Structure formats: structure tokens, C-alpha cells
Amino acid sequence: MTDDLADLAGLFQGPQSSTEAARAARGRGGRAALLIIAIILVLALGSAGGYVWWALNAPLPAPTSSSHTPDPPTTPAAVIAVPTEVAASALSLSGAEEYLGKTPGIWAESGTNDPRPMASISKLITALVVLERKPLANATDPGPTIRFSKADHDLYDQYYVKGATIAAMPTGSSMSEHDAIAMMLVPSASNYADAVSTWAFGSRGAFLSAARKWxxxxxxxxxxIVEPTGISPQNTSTPSDLIALGRLAAAHPAIAAIATQTSIEIPSIGGFSNTNNLLGVEGVTGLKTGNLGTGSHNLLYTASMNVGIGEPLQVVGVVLGGATGGAVDDNVRTLLASIREGFDQVEVASSGQVVGHLETAWGDEARMVIPSSASLLTWSDTPIEVSMKIETPKTFADGEVVGSITWTAGPNTTTSDIRLEGTIGQPDEWWRLTHPRLLGAE
Structure with missing residues (x-):
């Protein structure tokens, strides 16, 4: 019954038109297109989100690094002013072997090593021989008392006639051995050298025999040596022997202490100045002058020179046959100054000196710098070697230590950090999103 009614209704409505069928078909196609567009939009939005996430989190390219080891400075060769306007000279050094080379003997010399008159340098031999026979306990020990006889007093006139340096020695006067030694070395009194050597050995002949054995x-x-004062030109020695004599004298506590005094005061006789006018100049500490007249001025000297190497540089030198005492002094002063000037604090780096750069693809930059100036003590033209080590920064922050640099010259080495100047930061989001080709490589 129901189906019949439906059929009857269909009859009343009649068949559908073609227009209506087309409209129905279009409705179904539109819905499919919208579905496809929606699917595409969903996929596109999902892909964009993935790119953004990737771009904002992808590894950044490493900064590019460039560095250069700076050239070391060079220093001129020291010009050692060895005396040339004298008969001969010699110099020995100790205390700076690492700089100057092994120096057990003569370090610099001029002239020949022939024997020449040593003049009053002979009094050092006299003093050393006497002190071996009559030793002092220490540098200030007065030692035994010496009483001067009329024969001793007569020496004053004998040496006066010869033109030698003399000092009063009254008959019956007395003096300690220490002071008598000082009289022969500081003012270079020849009559004291003769009297003291005879006192110690009993006669000049006995002294000379002992001196030759010594x-x-x-x-x-x-x-x-033919007499105790040096007034005879037959008292001769060579530069190398005198360097050895200087070392012996400098090692004797009493002689070294006496020789360094610019003046002495002897009770009942008075004050006397040292004939060595260089004492205290360029570190000179002794030892003895010798003078036989024009063209025969000598100086055997010691010096303790602070040249910046820690312990002072110890010098023993001799000049023989200078025109005048003043010329000899000038030669020695110039020579010692030239040695001092051969040691130099060389600046090897300046504060803020750039030795490298860091650059990033997004424009950040930092410099590798030596943070403070550095210097190195060198001798003469000793080559300075430099080595540098750069490490990968960990934080890329301003001030981070990224390496070290070392300079070496002879025995000396100095090292400085290398630090970043400037900070390497992160790029912004826009740079990451717009530079996909630079991303993704660790």
C-alpha cells in the first residue's frame, strides 16, 4: 500500500529536468575541491611549521678563524768598546754565561799577551804573599802590631828620591798589619810595601824567594818580580796572568774589603784617598792602579755590574800601557758601559696587539689580542723565537682565553695569554629563516 502511494506521487511530480541534475553534480564536485584545498592547506601549514622549527634550531656554521704569529723583534749586535789606544787589555766575566757563552778565561782583549811592567799592581802580589805568611782572621781583623824602626823610616827618603808614592812612617811608631796593608794598597805607599814585606819575612831576599814560590x-x-813595590820596570806580567791575579785578590776577604774603600783614616798619620778613581763608577769595586809615567799607566780592576739578570755580573779586567791615568779610566768606563748596554729589555708585544680574528656568517666579529705588553731580556743580537697556539673558543665571550704566545731568547722565556676582544653572539630569527643554505652543518 505504501509503495503504491509513492509511485502515485511520482506520477504527479513527473520526471527531473537536466538542469537540476547538473546542479546536483556541481554541488558534489565543489565539496570534493574544498576537501582537497583543505588537505593541501593542512599539509602546507604543517610543512611551514616544520621548516620554521628546523631553521630556528638547526646547527649554525662555525665562525671562520684567521691568525698570524707576529714577527719577533730584532736587536742590534752589542759593540764592545775594548780599549785600543793602550798597549794591551783583557777582560773576564762570570755570572752571565747563559748570555755571553762560557767564559772561564779571557772574554775580550786587545793587544798581545806579552809581559809588560805592572808597576804598583805589584803591591797586590806583596799583600797576598804577606797575608799568606801572616794571615788575618777575617776582613776586619787588625792582626799583629808592626813597629817601625829607623831603617823603616829611612825608606821614606829612599822612595821619595825615586819619585814613588810615600807616606809618613815615624821611627818607633806602630800600626796594625791590616792598616799597613791598607797603606800599601789604598794610597799605594811604596815605603809601606817594602817595610811590611821585610817585617813578614825578615829580609827583602826572603820575601822575594817566597813571592816567586807563591x-x-x-x-x-x-x-x-824583583822588588815589592813595582817601581822597577822589571816587575812584569801578562794580561792573562794579571786577570788570574785579580781573581785571587778579589777572593781574599781582607784585600777585597780594603781595595773597595775610596779613602782610609789611619790613627796618628791621617787620611788617604784611593788612587783608583773609578771606585763606584759602573760598578767598579777595586783593585789596584799602577803608574810608571807617561805611556805606562795600568789598572787591574774588578766590577760588580747589575745588568738585570738577577745576580750581578762579576768582572775582572786589566789595562796596561795607557797614556795617562785619566785615559785608562775613560777606557774602562766606556768598556763597562758597552757591556751593560748590550743587555736590553726588548718589547716583544704591545697591549692589545691583534694576532687573529673570528668572523661569522651573520656578521659578528671578535679579535684575538695580546692583553698586555710583554718584554724579554736579551743580550746583544741574540735571536728571539716566537711560537703561538690557538684553541677553539668554548663560550666565544669577550675576554675568553683562546690561546697563548711564547717568546724565547737565550735563557729567557716569557708567555702571554691570547684573549678574545668582542663577543660572538647568536643570529636573530629572521637571519635563520632567510639563510637555510648556511644551516645544518655542525
Whole structure:
């Protein structure tokens, strides 16, 4: 019954038109297109979100690094002003072997090593021989008392006639051995050298015999002595022997202490100045002048020079046959100054000196710098070597230590950090989103 009614209704409505069928078909196609567009939009939005996430989190390209080891500075060769307007000179050094080379003997010299008159340098031999026979306990020990006889007093006139340096020695006066030694070394009184050597050995002949044995024992085989004062030109020695004599004298506490005094005061006799006018100049500490007139001025000297190496540089030198005492002094002063000037604090780096750069693809930059100036003590033209090590920064922050640099010259080395100047930061989001080709590589 129901189906019949439906059929009857269909008859009343009649068949559908073609227009209505087309409209129905279009409705179904539109819905499919919208579905496809929606699917595409969903996929596109999902892909864009993935790109954004990737771009904002992808590894950044490493900064590019460039560095250069700076060239080391060079220094001029020291010009050692060895005396040339004298008969001969020699110099020995100790205390700076790492700089100057091993120096057990003569370090610099001029002239020849022939025997020449040593004049009053002879009094050092006299003092050393006397002190071996009559030793002092220490540098200030007065020692035994010496009483001067009329024969001793007569020496004053004898040496006065010869033109030698003399000092009063009244008959019956007395003096400690220490002071008598000082009289022969500081003002270079010849009558004291003669009197003291005779006091110690009983006669001049006995003294000379002992002196020659002492010279042989100490290897001074090119030194000859015929009297205790040096007034005779037959008292001769070579530069190398005199350097050895200087070392012996400098090692004797009493002689070294006496020789360094610019003046002495002797009770009942008075004050006397040292004939060595260089004491205290360029570190000179002794030892003895010698003078036989024009063209025969000598100086055996010691010096303790602070040249910046820690312990002072110890010098023993001799000049023989200078025109005048003043010329000899000038030669020695110039020579010692030239040695001092050969040591130099060389600046190897300046504060803020750039040795490298860091750059990033997004425009950040930082410099690798030596944070403070550095210097190195060198001798003469000793080459300065430099080495540098750069490490990958960890934080890329301003001030971070990224390496080190080391300079070496002879025995000395100095090292400085290398630090970043400037900070390497992160790029902004826009740079990440617009530079996909630079991203993704660790």
C-alpha cells in the first residue's frame, strides 16, 4: 500500500529536468575541491611549521678563524768598546754565561799577551804573599802590631828620591798589619810595601824567594818580580796572568774589603784617598792602579755590574800601557758601559696587539689580542723565537682565553695569554629563516 502511494506521487511530480541534475553534480564536485584545498592547506601549514622549527634550531656554521704569529723583534749586535789606544787589555766575566757563552778565561782583549811592567799592581802580589805568611782572621781583623824602626823610616827618603808614592812612617811608631796593608794598597805607599814585606819575612831576599814560590804555586808563570813595590820596570806580567791575579785578590776577604774603600783614616798619620778613581763608577769595586809615567799607566780592576739578570755580573779586567791615568779610566768606563748596554729589555708585544680574528656568517666579529705588553731580556743580537697556539673558543665571550704566545731568547722565556676582544653572539630569527643554505652543518 505504501509503495503504491509513492509511485502515485511520482506520477504527479513527473520526471527531473537536466538542469537540476547538473546542479546536483556541481554541488558534489565543489565539496570534493574544498576537501582537497583543505588537505593541501593542512599539509602546507604543517610543512611551514616544520621548516620554521628546523631553521630556528638547526646547527649554525662555525665562525671562520684567521691568525698570524707576529714577527719577533730584532736587536742590534752589542759593540764592545775594548780599549785600543793602550798597549794591551783583557777582560773576564762570570755570572752571565747563559748570555755571553762560557767564559772561564779571557772574554775580550786587545793587544798581545806579552809581559809588560805592572808597576804598583805589584803591591797586590806583596799583600797576598804577606797575608799568606801572616794571615788575618777575617776582613776586619787588625792582626799583629808592626813597629817601625829607623831603617823603616829611612825608606821614606829612599822612595821619595825615586819619585814613588810615600807616606809618613815615624821611627818607633806602630800600626796594625791590616792598616799597613791598607797603606800599601789604598794610597799605594811604596815605603809601606817594602817595610811590611821585610817585617813578614825578615829580609827583602826572603820575601822575594817566597813571592816567586807563591807565583809558581798559583800558576802565574809569566809574572816576574824583583822588588815589592813595582817601581822597577822589571816587575812584569801578562794580561792573562794579571786577570788570574785579580781573581785571587778579589777572593781574599781582607784585600777585597780594603781595595773597595775610596779613602782610609789611619790613627796618628791621617787620611788617604784611593788612587783608583773609578771606585763606584759602573760598578767598579777595586783593585789596584799602577803608574810608571807617561805611556805606562795600568789598572787591574774588578766590577760588580747589575745588568738585570738577577745576580750581578762579576768582572775582572786589566789595562796596561795607557797614556795617562785619566785615559785608562775613560777606557774602562766606556768598556763597562758597552757591556751593560748590550743587555736590553726588548718589547716583544704591545697591549692589545691583534694576532687573529673570528668572523661569522651573520656578521659578528671578535679579535684575538695580546692583553698586555710583554718584554724579554736579551743580550746583544741574540735571536728571539716566537711560537703561538690557538684553541677553539668554548663560550666565544669577550675576554675568553683562546690561546697563548711564547717568546724565547737565550735563557729567557716569557708567555702571554691570547684573549678574545668582542663577543660572538647568536643570529636573530629572521637571519635563520632567510639563510637555510648556511644551516645544518655542525
Amino acid at each position: 807565583l809558581a804555586k798559583n800558576g802565574l808563570n809569566s809574572t816576574g
